[in-house]
Amino acid sequence: MHTVVSAEGSGIGLRSVSDSGAPAGEQRVVEASGLAREVAADEATHVRWAWDDTNNWYPALLADGVRVDRAHDLRLAHAVLRASVLSARTALAEAGLTAWDRLAPVPPPGGPTAAALVRPDRHPGSEPLFDLGEVAAPTTSGRAAGNRRRPDAGPGSERRTDESDGYDQPGGRHDHGRDDEYLGAGDLDPAAELTAQLLAIKDSTGPGRLRLLLAAESAGALAAAEMHHAGLPWRGDIHDQILTDALGPRPRPGARPAKLEDLAHRIRAAIDAPPTLNPDSHPDLLRAMEYAGVGARSLRKWELEKLDHPVIAPLLEYKGLYRLYTANGWNWLDTWAPDGRFRMEYVVGGVVTGRWASTGGGALQLPHNVRRAVVADPGWTFVVADAAQLEPRVLAALARDERMAAAGRSKDGANTDMYAGIVATGAVDSREHAKVGMLGAMYGGTTGVSAQVLPRLARAFPQAIDLVERAARAGERGEKVTTRLGRSSPLPGESWAATQGSAFDEDAGADVQSRARSQTRSWGRFTRNFVVQGTAAEWALCWIASIRRRLWALGEIDTGSTPGLAPAPFDRRPHLVFFLHDEVVVHAPAAFAEAVAQEVRAAAEEAGRLLFGDFPVDFPLSVAVTESYADAKD
DNA sequence: TCCTATCGCGCG
DNA sequence: AAAGCGCGCGATAGGA
Structure with a gap:
């Protein structure tokens, strides 16, 4: 049995929906301040809570000390069901895009991200987007402040939507945004959506897989909210000591830490650069190095390491410390772990x-x-x-490749290293070869050691290698691939198809064809990896x-x-x-x-x-x- | 001044 | 372009 949680005016609606999707009984409406008590009492009945977005509801419950066991996150589930080939021929997937397709994830409350969303620059005289007092419950400050929907919420309201137009390149962040008309948050009917989702699961070609996937995805949302709530214990004093040891004392704002300042001087001295040279400016630094005859093509660490010049040592040290200072320095500590928890x-x-x-x-x-x-x-x-070695083990199981799985299986209880196991089969000579070979197979490597070793792996483990090769070819044809539990890859965007088509034009130049080919292979590497990374x-x-x-x-x-x-x-x-x-x-x-x-x-x-x-x-x-x-x- | 692109590097 | 996958982030450069 599910209980759908939704905002109803100033109260909160609770409505039972059976596992088959049928509404069971009338909706109850409780006061927002009484929700935690209500939920805690109902937990004993092993209910599964269904709500639009876990971060809209769970943080407030946790703040009241209430933990829930099971949930169904409608936003997350909708995204999976919309895209999965298993549910492609269901009413949910065949229907046009709805407001559920446009929901952006809600950030956890109380954090810097939520604060930034709540603090948009308001012009004097403009109407506030929402009235904090109206929906505020005693323990739900974060939710009330930024994330609760209101019936009249529209574009630009707190229910932000993604604006990207899909996938032209692999590697884009997950989004479902389209540029058709915004349907409005008022169209979000959680009970109806749950019914539609349960039906889509039942009508799918893999109800068991999808049910497990959605349960796991929703449990993940609970776990993520709980981790945010609990926080990672963080000793600010130790962090500060690490920084001080490496960089010197915390500098005043705008100044470089002493160690970095010292290294900057040494860098300038080694290449006869003026005191105005800023080592943080890549073009300037590269030009100065070129003038001094260092011979660097770029400022990448691995490339600098190959060079022999007095500037290299201080520069590498500078880059390491600079990274620590900018990414995880005192500013980070103040922002992200100010109170002993990250x-x-x-x-x-x-x-x-x-x-x-x-x-x-x-x-x-x-x-x-x-x-x-x-x-x-x-x-x-x-x-x-x-x-x-999670991913190669997942690949072995996905492909039902018994020999590869056996290579990773522990013998007499010993904790085995799968790469060592692969060496033991005689397929390759060394652990390093096994590792880069498997990584190459899963990522689509075409050069170097990984390409050399691949044929040997293919001979030893034909089923596993065949699986990733098939996934790559499906992607090159512009098709979807799907994980073990039914998460399907996105399709490439329109410009991808356009480029493919243009390569077939009679007057297509060699550059157009080679660009199309490179793009094809790139998408193939994406789908090749998708099945493994996604199942992992x-x-x-x-x-x-x-x-x-x-x-x-x-x-x-x-x-x-x-x-x-x-x-x-x-x-x-x-x-x-x-x-x-x-x-x-x-x-x-x-x-x-x-x-x-x-x-x-x-x-x-x-x-x-x-x-x-x-x-x-x-x-x-x-x-x-x-x-x-x-x-x-x- | 704002916005985006690029570089480079952290993690798996 | 390291050698192939997936990310987030900060600083600077450069266009609007």
């Missing part, structure tokens, strides 16, 4: 393949050299787990969904003991604090560490079974119990 802002489903993206704070790019600042609370510890993302979603359920079931520390620094409902319980594609960090009371490690492993096994049934493929983890994230070597 509240990362994930964008669930933000990548076309189904991976998560993040916005602001660079949660998915946290450099290794600042991870020392991630320290567990007193009496608590981290359990850090990452899936070893599905494995990770199932993993994280299982972990959050299992952690909750572990219960809490004794009532006598001191709670941790995490906010309720996690102050006495192990909880997820970080997720990075194939890696999780759990923050747990020290006494729970071993139990958590065991559950994280069990969750990985469960994820493998959910995706691949009894196909004999292993997904081993490396698990570390540690006080500091930096001590978990990946």
Whole structure:
């Protein structure tokens, strides 16, 4: 049974919808301030909460200490069902675009991203887009401030829509924007949409796969909201020490840190440049280096490293420290972890393949050299787990390639390295060859060692290699490809097809043809990788969904003991604090560490079974119990 | 002045 | 163009 949650005037509507999509009973309307109590009471009935966007509702519940077990995120589900080939011949997919196709993800409340959206420059005398007082509930400041829809909301309101016109190049961010008429937020009827989605699942060619995918995607949205709520423990004092050791004391605004200033002098001296040369200006620096005869074509690190000149050493050091200073320096600390927690802002489903993206704070790019600042609370510890060689294992299982799966299977309980296993089959000579060969197969590498090794891999593991080759050819033909659970790739944009067509013109020049060919191959590499990366993302979603359920079931520390620094409902319980594609960090009371490690492993096994049934493929983890994230070597 | 493109590098 | 996939971000350059 689902309960659909929606805004009804100043109150909140709760309406039951059966698993077949039939409305069950009348809608109840409760006061906004009473929602948390209502939800907490209904949790015991194993209801699945359905709502337009998890970030519109769940943060306020968490703020009231209420955790929910299951949800159905209508925005995320709609996007999957709209695009999937499994649901292509359903009413939902065959209907024209609706307001649900135009929803942009709602940022988590209270963070810098939400603040930036709430603070648009208002001209004096212009009407505010929404009245904060009208919808504000005591505990829902973030939601009330920026993200609640109103019946009269229109273009330019808080319900922003994406404006991109689709895909011309692989690699664009996931969006569903089109430039037809905006239908208006008033058209969002969550109960009707849920009914339509459940019907689309039932009518699809893979209801079981889609049901699992949407459950996992929605569980991911819950987990992301919970991680934002709990935050990653962050020791600002340690971070500051790292910065001071590397850069010198924090400079006044506008000034370079002492170490960078010193290196800038040495760089100028080494190439006889004037004191006005700004090493942050690539064109100027490159020109000055050319004048000094350094012989650099660009300023890329790997290229500079090949050169022999006195400027290289200080320049490389400068670039490293500059990166630390600009990306994760004091400004970052002030903005993203001012109070002992880094509240990362994930964008669930933000990548076309189904991976998560993040916005602001660079949660998915946290450099290794600042991870020392991630320290567990007193009496608590981290359990850090990452899936070893996830993508090649996923490929083996996807292709049902028994030999490749066997190469990654653990023998007598030993934690195996799949690349070593591939070497052991005799297919290739070294672990390095196995690794670059597999990466090349999954990414579409055509040169160097990876291309040399590919034929050997194709001989040893024909089914796995054939799967990625077929995915590449489908993409080159402009077709969709689909992951294990039913997430389909986007189609290339109109200009892609136009370029393809123009290559067939009688008078097409060689340059046009070569551009078309290069574009074709590029899209093929995208679809080749899509099936693997996308299915790996599905494995990770199932993993994280299982972990959050299992952690909750572990219960809490004794009532006598001191709670941790995490906010309720996690102050006495192990909880997820970080997720990075194939890696999780759990923050747990020290006494729970071993139990958590065991559950994280069990969750990985469960994820493998959910995706691949009894196909004999292993997904081993490396698990570390540690006080500091930096001590978990990946 | 604002907006976008480019470079380069962090992560998986 | 490192060698192929997927991202976010900050600084500077350059066009409008």
